[in-house]
Amino acid sequence: MTEEEEDRDRALWASVPWTPVTGPPGPTTPDDTTITSAASSTTGNGSVIIGWQKKDVPYLPNATALQAFDIWIPASSTSSSQQPSKEGSAVDVVPPEPNSIPGGKGVWVVFLHGGAWRDPRVSSTSFSPTAGHILRHIHNRHQKEDVRLGGMISLNYRLSPHPDYPPNHPEYPGDGRGAKHPDHIHDVLSGISFLQRLLKPSPENEDEFVLVGHSCGATLAFQALMDSSRRGLPPTQGLVKPSVVVGVNGLYDLAGFIKAPTKGYEGLRDAYEKFVAGAFGEDESVWREVGPASAGNWLPEWQTLEGGQRTEEGRKRVRKRKAVLVQSKQDTLVPYDQLEKMRDYLLKHATTAAAAAAAGDGDGDGDGDGEEERAGLQVFEMEIGGEHDEIWEKGDQLARILLKVISWL
Ligand SMILES: N[C@@H](CC(=O)c1ccccc1NC=O)C(=O)O
Structure with missing residues (x-):
């Protein structure tokens, strides 16, 4: 990487200021978390700052509006000060400098939203409730329990056209909505490598991050584990792949569903075919790939x-990979057998040589979820409740799952 490229990255990063993320004052239960992003640097209502956020950081030069991510870091990870002002109730806050880069220590979480590669109503913002729950949890537990979170980002990526939302739609106007595969995955990889170039993690923890996706975001999360050459894309320079991937209500076998829709979900066949063709074209062999x-x-x-x-040191360190598959049986858009197909695929293709079966319920939440292990790969199956989007709309369940996953690393 040239000095020029490094300067360019830093300029993109510094182009967006940090704004405070506030929560209600005093100890609260995780469920009454509120999250607001204040534009001014002073909170006048006695609420406390639980984190810092940058919204819409462009991750490519000449980025379209969608080639940007949101980032949240816990307040405790910065040296900024929070002091009561003379008036008493208000708090004067000094936000981190726009160019200040988070320390990089701890686990990073990268979220990929869903919306069938095309729905402009679903964006990086869908991670806000979950981020709020996690920041609140860390704020409350600070010092009692060390949650090793470095920070969280939620990526936007260019979308394919949606028949109901043309680019001149009054409520959802905008560019970056004419994308075709591999544009979506290209943007995702660009966003992750931008973050990694900024944070410069050490070889010991360069793969200590969690890639989590919902719905088609889960498809993208797993696609990010594959070589870019499969898509005819050049290698993403220096991209380190995550040691943990979490798929939530994910789409994993599009071709299979369109060919033979799951019982009870037959009515969705045409919708699937439309959004899959919109994102990937008409060639069914591409759908399979x-x-x-x-x-x-x-x-x-x-x-x-x-x-x-990758450095010699980093290469030597063979970290155990984990795939966490989360799915609701009440999801009316994605059937549970998508999870089952992904689970069976992973177990089948994991190195069979030293196949080892790990007994027990590895996630420790005691609700009967399953864990299986093949050499070097652990696969966790987690059943959740609720409708397709409920998990990110509410965020508390996803926050609990991610806090558990962070504690594994
Ligand atoms: N609201 C979306 C539909 C959608 O998101 C969806 C529908 C069926 C199965 C999965 C879906 N989303 C996956 O990302 C749309 O209007 O295209």
Whole structure:
């Protein structure tokens, strides 16, 4: 990476200021978390600052509006000060400098939203409730329990056209909505590598991050584990793949569903075919290749580093990979057998040589979820409740799952 490129990255990063994320004062239960983003640096209502946020940080030069991410860091991870002002109730706050880069220590969470590669109503903002719950939890537990969170980002990526939302739609106008595969995954990889170039994690923790996606975001999360060359894309320089991937109500075998829809979900076949063709074109063989549960064995690619920049030290460290599959049986848009197909694919293709079965319920929440292990890969199956989008709309359940996953690393 040239000095010029490094300067360019830093300028993009510094182009957006940090704003405070506030929560109600005093100890509260995780369920009454509120999250607001104040534009001014002073909170006058006695609420406390639980984190800092940047909204819409462009991750590419000449980015479209959608080539940007939101980022949240816990307040405790900055050296900014919070002091009561002379008036008593208000709090004067000094936000971190726009160019200040988070310390990089601890686990990073990267979220990919859903919306069938095309719905402009679903964006990076869908992670806000979950981020709020996590920041509140850390704020309350600070010092009692060390939650090793470095920070969280939620990525936007260019979308494919939606028939109901043309680019001149009054409520959802905007550019970046004419995307075709591989544009979506290209943007996701660009966003992650931008973050990694900024944070410069050390070889010991460079893969200590969690990639989590909802619905088609889960498809993208698994696609990010594969080599870019599968998409005809050049290697994403220096991209380190995550040690943990979490798929929530995810789409993993699009071709299989369109060919033979799951019982009870037949009515969705046409809708699937439309949004899949809109994102990937009409060629059904492409549909198979892009589905992480229907593509040829990509598991060995999860271990590799694109661009070949991994240090000797980092290469030696073979971290155990974890895939966490989360799905609701009350989801009326995605059937449970999508999870089952992904689970079976992972277990089948994981190195079978030293296959080891791990007994028990590895996630520790005691609700009968399953865990299976094949050499070097653990697969967790977690059943949740609620409708397709409920998990990110409310955020508390997803926050609990992510806090658990962070504690594993
Ligand atoms: N609201 C979306 C539909 C959608 O998001 C969806 C529908 C069926 C199965 C999965 C979906 N979302 C996956 O990201 C749309 O209007 O295209």
